[in-house]
Amino acid sequence: MKNLKILSLAAASCFTFYACSDDDDNIDNTPDVDLTETAFTADTHVKTSSLPQPILDYITANYPDKTIREVELEENNNYEVELLDGTELIFNSAGEFLGVDDDGEDDFGDRDIAASELPQNIKDFLEKHYAGIAVEEAEIENNGNYEVELENDVEIIFDADGNFLGQAEDESGYDDSDDEDIAVADLPQVIQDYIADNYPDQKIIEAEREDDGFEVNLNNGVELTFDTEGNFLEAEDNNGDDDDDDND
Template identity: 60%
Template structure:
């Protein structure tokens, strides 16, 4: 009798363990949160955009600057302005339209957090309990890309399985602080007005070390120290000027 009870108890433990493992698999208990996954679209420097795009933005949106730019895996460019407008261009820089309706007209679709697959929502609630979903997209490859309020970017496949955190090869300046042109020190604006009188500012950033980076509509990037002193210039072809040769 004792032997039968022992076997029954062992079987109960085994069943309980298997059931726990199955639940763990559903919730991704064994998931490595340090995994990285390639985004279907990658951030690129504004200065690296085709000149046709820079011209279009400066001509049609003269009072706006570029907040960020991405190249999609279908080779379209997505350019977000500081007023939230998202402009779509083809590989040659031809304007395709404004992506403002949430549909997948240009290869990706904005998704309301409540419309995400339940396993994605459960995953985020479990592993990022203090974060909220700021942006969710279904990309043209079927993957879901989720940006959280803590700046984490998570990639899930079409079935909602976690693939990893977003990994970008061209993401050097994504975390810099985009600022309005009016927020640039006056000495920087004066420098640009004097040395680049025929160009306009198309992007302005304050970097992590409090230096400034300004992109002009001709694709030239200007760098200034925290006091607004000019440091160097680099164009999108890779030509450099330092402070010994201002322009």
């Protein structure tokens, strides 16, 4: 009887060891992804003042009460100009108007999609690495990649098969994501007065509130900067020439 108990314990030990070994085999030992990896976006942000003049003229004539939120140069060399009200205008490299981009249609190479339309492996990746952080915007770019912006402002790029490529990085190096686009009426009155006095024939086409002041773009390509009190600091035209307040 004693020998039978010993054999039973030995058998149980073997079973336990096998079960543990089998569980170990089921553990995913694949190295985790490096979330600090970066990947270039399909589109690059550009300064409003660098737009071809025909684009500035078109917006002035057709959207006189609108201002620009952001400008992107797409991989196909088209310009995408988003107005403050969300309207997206598409122009070719020469500045010729091509149409209004309806994000619901694949009409100009990229398309906004709902988070629910993302491939399952992307959803799984986000659930694992960014749990509890909602998707704010998702796009299929003209190169087939997925660009996903989260509510914490992290933007992630996946390839057409849903494989993680990295956090989005703009190849141009230009980033104004921390600036707040505002309506002309929200500019300090002293800035509005300065522009009316010094640029009476020009229209404000973009206005931004920055940490250290304000930046205003006019429809002739001139970019004006002001401090937080609305004092004029500098003017830069689209050729990069400066005119500081010494000439004021």
